[in-house]
Amino acid sequence: MNNQNRLSTLLTQHQEKKAQNPKLEPLLTLFITAGYPEKETFHDLIRSLDLAGADILEIGMPFSDPLADGPVIQMSSQKALESGVDLEWIFDSIQELRKSTQIPILLMGYFNPVLSYGVENFFVKAASAGIDGIILPDLPAEETKRIKPYADKLGLKLIGFVTPTSTEERIRLIDQAVDGFIYTVLVTGVTGGTSLKDSIDEIQNFLKKVRQNTTKNPIMAGFGIRSGQDVLPVKEWVDGYIVGSELIRKIEQAYPDINWIEQVQEFVKAFKIK
Amino acid sequence: MTALPLIQTEPTEEGYFGDFGGRFVPETLISALDQLEYEYGLLEQDLVFQEQLLSEFRQFIGRPTPLTFAKRLTETYGGAKIYLKREDLCHTGAHKINNAIGQVMLAQKMGKQNIVAETGAGQHGVATATACAKLGLTCIVYMGEEDVHRQKLNVERMRLMGAEVIPVTSGSRTLKDATSEAIRHWVTHVRDTFYVIGSVVGPHPYPKMVRDFHRCIGLETREQLDQLEGKGPDHLIACVGGGSNALGLFHPFLEDLSVYMTGAEAAGFGVDSGKTAATLTKGRPGVLHGSLSYLLQTMDGQVELAHSISAGLDYPGIGPEHAHLFTSGRVTYKAVTDDEAMKALKEVSMLEGIIPAIETAHAFALLPEIASSMNKDQIIVVNCSGRGDKDMTTITEYFSHE
Numbered sequence: 001m002n003n004q005n006r007l008s009t010l011l012t013q014h015q016e017k018k019a020q021n022p023k024l025e026p027l028l029t030l031f032i033t034a035g036y037p038e039k040e041t042f043h044d045l046i047r048s049l050d051l052a053g054a055d056i057l058e059i060g061m062p063f064s065d066p067l068a069d070g071p072v073i074q075m076s077s078q079k080a081l082e083s084g085v086d087l088e089w090i091f092d093s094i095q096e097l098r099k100s101t102q103i104p105i106l107l108m109g110y111f112n113p114v115l116s117y118g119v120e121n122f123f124v125k126a127a128s129a130g131i132d133g134i135i136l137p138d139l140p141a142e143e144t145k146r147i148k149p150y151a152d153k154l155g156l157k158l159i160g161f162v163t164p165t166s167t168e169e170r171i172r173l174i175d176q177a178v179d180g181f182i183y184t185v186l187v188t189g190v191t192g193g194t195s196l197k198d199s200i201d202e203i204q205n206f207l208k209k210v211r212q213n214t215t216k217n218p219i220m221a222g223f224g225i226r227s228g229q230d231v232l233p234v235k236e237w238v239d240g241y242i243v244g245s246e247l248i249r250k251i252e253q254a255y256p257d258i259n260w261i262e263q264v265q266e267f268v269k270a271f272k273i274k
Numbered sequence: 275m276t277a278l279p280l281i282q283t284e285p286t287e288e289g290y291f292g293d294f295g296g297r298f299v300p301e302t303l304i305s306a307l308d309q310l311e312y313e314y315g316l317l318e319q320d321l322v323f324q325e326q327l328l329s330e331f332r333q334f335i336g337r338p339t340p341l342t343f344a345k346r347l348t349e350t351y352g353g354a355k356i357y358l359k360r361e362d363l364c365h366t367g368a369h370k371i372n373n374a375i376g377q378v379m380l381a382q383k384m385g386k387q388n389i390v391a392e393t394g395a396g397q398h399g400v401a402t403a404t405a406c407a408k409l410g411l412t413c414i415v416y417m418g419e420e421d422v423h424r425q426k427l428n429v430e431r432m433r434l435m436g437a438e439v440i441p442v443t444s445g446s447r448t449l450k451d452a453t454s455e456a457i458r459h460w461v462t463h464v465r466d467t468f469y470v471i472g473s474v475v476g477p478h479p480y481p482k483m484v485r486d487f488h489r490c491i492g493l494e495t496r497e498q499l500d501q502l503e504g505k506g507p508d509h510l511i512a513c514v515g516g517g518s519n520a521l522g523l524f525h526p527f528l529e530d531l532s533v534y535m536t537g538a539e540a541a542g543f544g545v546d547s548g549k550t551a552a553t554l555t556k557g558r559p560g561v562l563h564g565s566l567s568y569l570l571q572t573m574d575g576q577v578e579l580a581h582s583i584s585a586g587l588d589y590p591g592i593g594p595e596h597a598h599l600f601t602s603g604r605v606t607y608k609a610v611t612d613d614e615a616m617k618a619l620k621e622v623s624m625l626e627g628i629i630p631a632i633e634t635a636h637a638f639a640l641l642p643e644i645a646s647s648m649n650k651d652q653i654i655v656v657n658c659s660g661r662g663d664k665d666m667t668t669i670t671e672y673f674s675h676e
Contacts (some may be wrong), residue, residue: 112571117575141301142297143298161300164302165301165302166304188462
């Protein structure tokens with residue numbers, strides 16, 4: 001059981017360090033679809049992402065109709081489903097991974113498979129597998145009451161989304177509804193879309209607005225971050241950032257070269273080089 | 275005495291009909307839905323807008339549509355008097371245009387110049403392209419690649435009226451994936467784009483709004499029957515995919531518990547064949563495309579592919595208000611197979627000189643059983659939701675195997 005939630009511990013430590021050192025590097029969160037690109041080496045991939053410098057891992061639960069995702073994550077999700085990845089496989093895999101890594105792990109996915117599994121059952125299994133938090137992009141703040149009591153009871157954290165179309169009032173509502181972090185979507189759209197370069201001013205104003213209206217939760221930025229270069233203009237405003245589609249794209253390129261995992265590690269390390 | 279069903283005919287503030295509805299969409303869309311709900315609320319009370327809408331209904335769509343007495347069908351089944359509400363006579367050939375005109379006018383009022391829509395068989399796509407051409411807005415329609423090939427005529431109609439038709443190659447390449455892709459487009463262009471949903475599905479307030487634009491069907495029926503027979507209907511029948519034509523007919527009568535209502539779902543090859551679109555018969559509660567309703571899904575909560583000979587009913591979900599009317603027992607839903615629908619299609623064509631759409635034929639397939647069990651002084655109204663011209667290729671192909 002999660003007496004000590006790994007995500008909360010990491011985020012608290014990070015904020016304490018940041019208070020001492022405002023130039024502290026933001027945390028790197030990596031998104032990877034469960035069982036992608038293949039089930040057999042998934043553990044090796046996860047451990048290598050951890051070793052390459054990831055601070056938090058977000059593992060995607062594949063869904064047949066991923067509304068919030070662009071073509072890259074749709075593709076990885078479809079491949080995972082075809083290879084038979086389901087919630088049982090994900091829980092078993094993470095339980096096994098927990099023998100060798102204590103990196104905070106979040107599950108990201110859509111509400112229907114969770115509802116179908118049974119919300120309480122889902123949280124019980126997730127907690128015992130060693131999962132630290134849940135991200136459901138199609139469950140807005142108004143509906144988090146469907147899952148919050150179970151998450152609280154079992155010690156898992158909920159992540160909320162804020163987007164450029166969120167009003168200040170909604171940002172405050174979302175901040176109150178969740179207790180993991182605020183996933184700040186930098187561009188309107190689906191994952192893996194527009195690059196950030198065109199609208200830096202707009203993004204900085206948006207992040208300022210998010211900061212001013214959140215009191216409880218750290219802020220992680222995501223959507224459109226493709227390289228360390230993209231992080232520079234946002235890093236002073238955020239506690240961390242999330243890379244998803246670009247990582248999957250990299251894996252799609254490298255796999256199944258003999259050294260594909262090393263190539264992916266190089267890609268990850270580049271985010272950490274200053 | 276049986277207990278009266280407890281039904282809710284308007285959604286709660288959070289968009290629920292009983293346990294069904296709500297908003298299950300990415301945060302990016304919530305503000306747009308709030309704005310839509312607010313603006314729609316204003317226009318509902320705006321007499322000038324309502325007058326403009328009524329004028330388009332009359333001058334462009336051709337409303338009110340007739341209520342036709344089906345003499346030979348009535349004689350053949352030997353029971354209740356059968357009337358047909360002639361939505362097949364609407365401009366573009368089906369009821370879909372009522373909603374398309376309403377939503378495109380609303381978009382224009384809200385200052386959005388770009389329209390995005392999804393389509394399966396192409397009827398909603400054609401209706402939306404028509405409304406956009408008429409009112410001068412740009413129109414993008416997402417359509418599964420599979421359907422682009424199956425419904426070539428409708429693709430050409432949309433393109434002729436200036437719409438851009440984008441074939442969708444993800445997933446099953448049919449309506450389900452076209453809808454996902456339209457929503458992704460909307461998420462990306464939400465600031466200047468209005469999403470015109472084609473049925474009583476999607477996040478709140480769409481199920482209510484789409485239904486309201488189709489309520490004219492039931493309201494006209496009530497008035498026409500009053501003039502023709504001096505009384506109301508005893509039984510209403512309509513086909514149900516997402517369920518917009520059915521709610522349009524049923525809704526004004528829901529609180530009158532003396533009126534029976536039956537919805538015809540598409541059973542495809544049969545409800546237990548694994549090739550079906552009978553969502554209420556074979557599905558269970560689930561979330562797809564923004565609302566909690568009934569859904570055809572696997573044990574793992576993955577959405578299943580639907581099957582029906584009718585492209586318009588070939589969808590694994592159903593509107594949340596129907597899920598509520600189903601669980602509360604207010605409306606009865608029956609599954610009709612491809613073969614039963616095609617048999618009815620032929621019968622209606624031969625006996626009444628009306629070739630219904632294959633979707634609509636599912637409703638007609640329930641008539642023999644329902645009509646023959648009723649008295650001669652009772653009245654059935656079938657919603658003749660669309661005409662079959664668009665289906666002639668499928669119909670010819672089907673009967674060539676006989």
